[in-house]
Amino acid sequence: MPLLEINNLVTAFHTPAGRVPAVDGVSLSIERGKTLGLVGESGCGKSVTAMSMLRLVAAPGVIEAGEILLRDATGGVLDLVTLPEPQLREVRGGRIGMIFQEPMTSLNPVFTIGDQIAEAVLLHRNVSRAEARGRALEMLELVRMADPKRRLDEYPHQLSGGMRQRVVIAMALACEPDLIIADEPTTALDVTIQAQILDLLADLRQRLGTAILLITHDLGVVAETCDDVAVMYAGRIVEQAPAHELFGNPRHPYTIGLLAARPERRGPDAHGAGSGFRRAGPLRTIPGMVPAPQHFPTGCRFHPRCAFARMPECSGVMPALNELKPDHFVRCSYADALGPPRRMDGTAEELA
Secondary structure: OOEEEEEEEEEEEHHHHHHHHEEEEEEEOOOOEEEEEEEOOOOOOOHHHHHHHHOOOOOOOEEEEEEEEEOOOOOEEEOOOOHHHHHHHEEOOOHHHHEEOHHHOOOOOOOOOHHHHHHHHHHOOOOOOOHHHHHHHHHHHHHHOHHHHHOOOOHHOOOOOHHHHHHHHHHHHHOOOEEEEEEEEOOOOOOOHHHHHHHHHHHHHHHOOOEEEEEEHHHHHHHHHEOOOOOEOEEEEEEEEEEHHHOOOOOOOOHHHHHHOEEEEEEOOOOOOEEEEEEOOOOOOOOOOOOHHHHHHOOOHHHHHOOOOOOOHHHHHHOEEEEEEEOOOOOOOOHHHOOEOOOOOOOOOOOO
């Protein structure tokens, strides 16, 4: 059984202008010790899905329907949607840790780093303040913080962006959770620090056996770090598969478009120079924008931007998330009949 299972989650915002369905019937599962990548364009509902898992969606957001089932090693199950608030506080930071997009906004500027990590330990473990501070130092060492003893008594503004992100990871891991939710953990970091943070998460998963939900729009990161991938569009999952299967055989037109839009990597020349990325011709894009939640189109929500949308059913009927082959789910009525992958202008093209 999966560690965490989401079934038909619906989260909406009730505004003066009307109901806005940000997450609309999402179903996901995360296995113990595995990394699931949740990808999609900005505005598709990834972060709201993550915040819903811990019931952190601020008003006027409301979880209207669905289950979020968290299992323990003995087979016990908690439904986080209906769990009373005192028990939910034990889950937050205890069994599920959260790494937010921007570490500076998730760290308190008036408390030292040591105090903030120790607070998480004190909330969930029956230990003394001295023991909690010792745990804070241990966690800073675990996340490879430079000069960890000195950092304990420093404030967030005294640290670089990469250091602050390591502190947030240390806080999330302090109570040895079963699951880490990492919401764009490398946003606003330079490329070198991004690689270090991702290597750190992969290493911690291997050493501690912690499952990870990695929310990102960077397909390169997903390809390198994730076991499974779920692609989200306009509040719904449109494709889910093991990472090697999804990258090797994408079947939803949106996934095909995302992969086709990646810049191509080129290798070094005979003199060892010139490695990096190149683009053969203009940058490939998916035409249009993710629709606003209050204006989702009828039928398949991707059909106004889809190069394959030729059938009347595309604009009239919402397709189900069907299992195309074992563990490969696609929300497209014609996924079997699309033929070879194409560019979003409709011309056939191999994506490999």
